[in-house]
Amino acid sequence: MQSKIENAIIVRSKTRLEQLTERFNTKEQAKFYIARSQEAFYSQKNPFTKNSGVGFNLPQKKSTKLNSVTNDFADYEMEEDAFYDSMEHIQVEISKKLKVKVLEQEYLTNYIFTEKDVVIVIGQDGLVANTAKYVNGRPIIAINPDESRYDGVLLPFNAYNFMPALDRVIAGNYQSLDVTLAEVVLNDGQRLLAFNEFFIGVSSHASSRYQITYSTKQENHSSSGIIVSTGAGSTGWLSSIFNMANGLIKEYNGGQPIINYSPMSKDIRKLIFVVREPFISKTSQASIIAGEIFEGATLTIESLMPQNGIIFSDGIQSDFLTFNSGSIAEIGVAKEKAILVI
Numbered sequence: 076m077q078s079k080i081e082n083a084i085i086v087r088s089k090t091r092l093e094q095l096t097e098r099f100n101t102k103e104q105a106k107f108y109i110a111r112s113q114e115a116f117y118s119q120k121n122p123f124t125k126n127s128g129v130g131f132n133l134p135q136k137k138s139t140k141l142n143s144v145t146n147d148f149a150d151y152e153m154e155e156d157a158f159y160d161s162m163e164h165i166q167v168e169i170s171k172k173l174k175v176k177v178l179e180q181e182y183l184t185n186y187i188f189t190e191k192d193v194v195i196v197i198g199q200d201g202l203v204a205n206t207a208k209y210v211n212g213r214p215i216i217a218i219n220p221d222e223s224r225y226d227g228v229l230l231p232f233n234a235y236n237f238m239p240a241l242d243r244v245i246a247g248n249y250q251s252l253d254v255t256l257a258e259v260v261l262n263d264g265q266r267l268l269a270f271n272e273f274f275i276g277v278s279s280h281a282s283s284r285y286q287i288t289y290s291t292k293q294e295n296h297s298s299s300g301i302i303v304s305t306g307a308g309s310t311g312w313l314s315s316i317f318n319m320a321n322g323l324i325k326e327y328n329g330g331q332p333i334i335n336y337s338p339m340s341k342d343i344r345k346l347i348f349v350v351r352e353p354f355i356s357k358t359s360q361a362s363i364i365a366g367e368i369f370e371g372a373t374l375t376i377e378s379l380m381p382q383n384g385i386i387f388s389d390g391i392q393s394d395f396l397t398f399n400s401g402s403i404a405e406i407g408v409a410k411e412k413a414i415l416v417i
Contacts, residue, residue: 271308276300
């Protein structure tokens with residue numbers, strides 16, 4: 076049977092050097108800015124004030140640190156060189172079998188993936204998480220472009236060993252890790268997916284005000300917001316919340332931590348929610364603090380925030396839903412899964 080796969084969609088994000096170049100127009104301008112900023116800091120002078128003078132009187136004992144300015148910028152350049160070396164090799168190899176299209180991360184939300192596409196992610200773990208929400212269950216081959224630099228928990232391949240995996244996908248005979256995604260649906264029909272977690276709250280450091288309904292219980296909250304985590308996200312933000320809780324228990328309870336926390340598997344069909352720093356007052360309670368959301372069930376949150384309410388996923392605040400008064404969110408396990416080729 077002829078394979079349906081015709082296109083390889085390579086998803087990438089801008090390198091740090093590309094982002095700097097965009098900010099300062101040219102690479103040399105970026106290099107100049109970083110050098111000037113570091114020199115000003117280590118010389119304890121500000122080069123941007125009228126009294127700073129033309130040059131710098133640099134303390135001799137700090138010269139070693141100042142000599143690292145060039146080396147610091149060289150790291151941006153080496154990172155970019157390694158990325159493009161990998162990128163070029165990957166494109167050459169794929170083009171022998173499939174049509175290749177490069178898609179920048181910023182256009183993910185508007186791109187329509189089809190059954191003719193296989194998705195190739197070249198970058199760090201966060202890019203895999205962000206991509207998985209928009210590919211409609213298409214298989215993802217995640218490639219680490221620089222194994223000396225990135226741990227790559229979600230990146231099982233490099234630029235020189237991914238082709239057998241691509242061949243298996245083309246043949247329709249591949250193994251994958253099917254990662255559970257979370258979904259939020261608003262009462263106006265808007266929907267957002269999360270690979271790691273959702274944050275529900277206010278976009279500033281003010282208190283988040285909302286009504287929470289979990290199982291048969293309901294109450295009003297004033298807190299720092301809610302985290303709803305998938306199994307994939309349970310090693311990240313969620314784990315840090317448990318670390319904080321255990322630290323407090325150990326410090327104020329005079330004993331060892333009593334929460335025996337361990338991360339969930341990435342494919343488990345449930346979510347965990349935690350309310351961050353709930354405040355008890357005449358109008359706010361704190362008995363619904365954490366819980367599990369199993370497949371088929373939902374956590375319901377009604378916004379009581381007149382402005383600045385927000386729901387974002389996977390730490391990307393630009394990927395969000397507005398969540399102000401009148402908005403009601405239902406959060407649960409998504410039907411879709413992220414298909415990570417292994």
